[in-house]
Amino acid sequence: MAEPAGISSLTLNRLSVYLRCLRQLQDSDVTHVSSSQLAQQFELSAALIRKDLAQFGEFGIRGTGYRVDDLVESLIKVLGLDRAHNLAVVGLGSLGSALARYLSINDKPFRIVAAFDVDGRKVGHKIGHLTIHHSREIREIIPQTGAQIAVLSVPESAAQRCYDDLADCGIKAVLNFAPVQLKQAPSVRTKSVDFQINLEELAYFLSS
Amino acid sequence: MAEPAGISSLTLNRLSVYLRCLRQLQDSDVTHVSSSQLAQQFELSAALIRKDLAQFGEFGIRGTGYRVDDLVESLIKVLGLDRAHNLAVVGLGSLGSALARYLSINDKPFRIVAAFDVDGRKVGHKIGHLTIHHSREIREIIPQTGAQIAVLSVPESAAQRCYDDLADCGIKAVLNFAPVQLKQAPSVRTKSVDFQINLEELAYFLSS
DNA sequence: ACCGACTTGTGAACGATCTCACAAGCACGA
DNA sequence: TCGTGCTTGTGAGATCGTTCACAAGTCGGT
Ligand SMILES: NC(=O)c1ccc[n+]([C@@H]2O[C@H](COP(=O)([O-])OP(=O)(O)OC[C@H]3O[C@@H](n4cnc5c(N)ncnc54)[C@H](O)[C@@H]3O)[C@@H](O)[C@H]2O)c1
Ligand SMILES: NC(=O)c1ccc[n+]([C@@H]2O[C@H](COP(=O)([O-])OP(=O)(O)OC[C@H]3O[C@@H](n4cnc5c(N)ncnc54)[C@H](O)[C@@H]3O)[C@@H](O)[C@H]2O)c1
Secondary structure: OOOOOOOOHHHHHHHHHHHHHHHHHHHOOOOEEOHHHHHHHOOOOHHHHHHHHHOOOOOOEOOOEEEHHHHHHHHHHHHOOOOOEEEEEEOOOHHHHHHHHHHHHOOOOEEEEEEEEOOOOOOOOEEOOEEEEEHHHHHHHHHHHOOOEEEEOOOHHHHHHHHHHHHHOOOOEEEEOOOOOOOOOOOOEEEEOOHHHHHHHHHHHHOO | OOOOOOOOHHHHHHHHHHHHHHHHHHHOOOOEEOHHHHHHHOOOOHHHHHHHHHOOOOOOEOOOEEEHHHHHHHHHHHHOOOOOEEEEEEOOOHHHHHHHHHHHHOOOOEEEEEEEEOOOOOOOOEEOOEEEEEHHHHHHHHHHHOOOEEEEOOOHHHHHHHHHHHHHOOOOEEEEOOOOOOOOOOOOEEEEOOHHHHHHHHHHHHOO
């Protein structure tokens, strides 16, 4: 394999898309695929796909293209999906519950191993076969579970405090859904998904 | 005001962030703010903030900074948030319901005016004070409601068909949550939010 | 064994985005 | 009225991301 150096989010996100597409091809028993065939599926240039892939090694065969099975395997390795990732979910409101449900179905390499809330009606009860703990126990419980990634779906007002707790107890990555600009901890890779911002972008295009 | 020309998504999304921050300042009775003060809040350079804002006109006062109230008002106008936007939600599973709930609370300029599903247990029932219709009625009902934006939260297998229906009946923008690469209609501004891709990006950083 | 048709991987050109640095402008006090 | 101190708006330059174009390599047919 190859470069550890700064791979951009854009490239990484496209790798996920390629992987998804390649798996569909596997299901259709396609064994080989060229960069231009892939490029047609999404609206990308073939060169970009080749550049993206080439950053991690030489996966293709000149004159032939890429062997689908091999490329799937390589991408899984590159993205780190060949090992299980333990997740904690913090905030089991309507969004958090939906995410938890989604993850237990689509469980491939991501597995929920801890759940937290503050609502007395939820703490102590189960979501799936997992007991919901009180958030004040985050620091105590997370290290026992081996969770490295946290999904943060609490109200805005609680987001920063929960984030800091998570950072303190060894969480390495957070996917945040609260519409706030988190003051980030240096030890934590943080990514936010902001529904409202996306809607507002669409609103802009409608009124112009 | 100024340029209609191609504003990038990056800029637009930052404008939303600025707006959110400015509203907090309003609540704290701060009347003036400089680009460098804003820059501290998020981790951005002051110059970038000024460039972003300057694309739409001269909102600042040299030597003083920006008047918070004025800038809020200007950004609301720029983003098109000064008028109501009617939304349709398609697919009221766990995610769709969470989104619908979220939008009815946080209703500022976005209002749900139509809801669709195919599940017999849902069609005919209400979500909030809105009746859920069968998806086959999308083409008929959407034009009556004036919805211009659709939120698409159906399973992957149904996403493309629903999208095409929405495009056909005059929807101008779609926010898609299904993990698929939609074949886009030229008349529709489309944006996707992909939970899985975001998780996979985080996974990459953990294993490297 | 060779040719022709094809595809990859990649340097170089291009374009978009961000940062730097400073002239132009405003407020306030002397 | 003028000067000082501050901040905006903005060209010029740096950096990052994408596209172009082609040499290098592979395969199948003859
Ligand atoms: N629901 C959506 O569709 C949606 C969409 C985009 C963003 N969001 C954001 O996601 C977050 C959650 O949204 P929601 O709709 O699920 O809200 P919700 O009110 O349904 O759920 C929030 C949950 O967090 C819990 N909570 C509160 N403080 C907590 C703490 N300190 N520690 C742990 N849990 C705590 C609450 O008890 C509740 O169960 C919000 O920030 C919201 O803005 C939601
Ligand atoms: N739940 C999550 O946290 C989550 C996160 C990320 C992405 N997603 C994606 O969002 C989509 C919905 O997820 P979900 O968890 O709500 O699934 P879900 O199964 O709970 O809900 C899907 C809903 O869509 C309805 N539906 C099916 N076909 C339809 C059609 N043709 N027209 C209208 N409605 C139809 C179903 O009846 C159901 O109510 C999926 O594509 C999923 O991959 C979900």
